[in-house]
Amino acid sequence: MEITLQVNGVRRPVDVDPRVSLLDLLRERLGLTGSKKGCDHGQCGACTVLIDGRRVLACLALAVAQEGAEITTVEGLASGERLHPLQAAFIEHDAFQCGYCTPGQLCSAVGMLAEGGPSAVTEELAGEPELTAEEIRERMSGNLCRCGAYPNIVTAIAEVGA
Template identity: 85%
Template sequence: MDITLQVNGVSRAVDVDPRMSLLDLLRERLALIGPKKGCDHGQCGACTVLIDGRRANSCLALAVAMDGSEIVTVEGLAEGEALHPLQAAFIEHDAFQCGYCTPGQLCSAAGMLGEPGPSAVTEDLRADPELTPAEIRERMSGNLCRCGAYPNIVTAIAEVAP
């Protein structure tokens, strides 16, 4: 099937098998290797990208369903040579070790910063809570890091949070 989507600001027209995941399209057909295939079941978050500004596991999204969508991968977070503030904060706070989960962590954090409303740890469910370390940990809980860099990831995100 022929689809057209914006990937990191570039319009891409591609012919895809209806069964192909967005992750496989990005990695195998568009040579964007930032999103990683970790579990391929939506459990680890290594494949997280932004779809129309919202974070999503690209291993669970069918490419054909993305027709007309805007996709941002970790490669599209920076503006030219200028790193995204989250990327700079991850470097400054050493928020990665092996780096396998880092692209998904960065995309998830970028999406999370734009998501209003409470989470499971918010005391007042009618409030738009401050992004405390507990809120950040809860909101980032879908992104796993086998190295255990969580304290530095939370610190880096907190530095950039509004």
């Protein structure tokens, strides 16, 4: 199938098999290798990208279903040489060790900060909940870090979220 994707602000026409995941298309056809293939089952979050500003596991999304959507990968977070505030905070707070999960963590954090609203751990449901460490951990729970850099990830997100 011939489709056109809008990836990181660039229109990309591609001929794609209807069974191909968005992750495989991004990595293998478009050369955007920032999103990682961790589990390929939607359980680790290493492949997280933003589709129309919402967090999506690219390994579970079919590429053909994304026609007309705005897809943002970790490569599209920065503005030229200027890092996204979360990228800068991850560096400042050493929020990664091996770095494999970092692209998914970053995309998920960008989406999470834009979402707002209550989570499973929010005590007061009225108004916008305070972005506590517990709130961040709950909202980022779909992104796993095998190295255990969670304390620094939470600190980086909290700094930007404030």
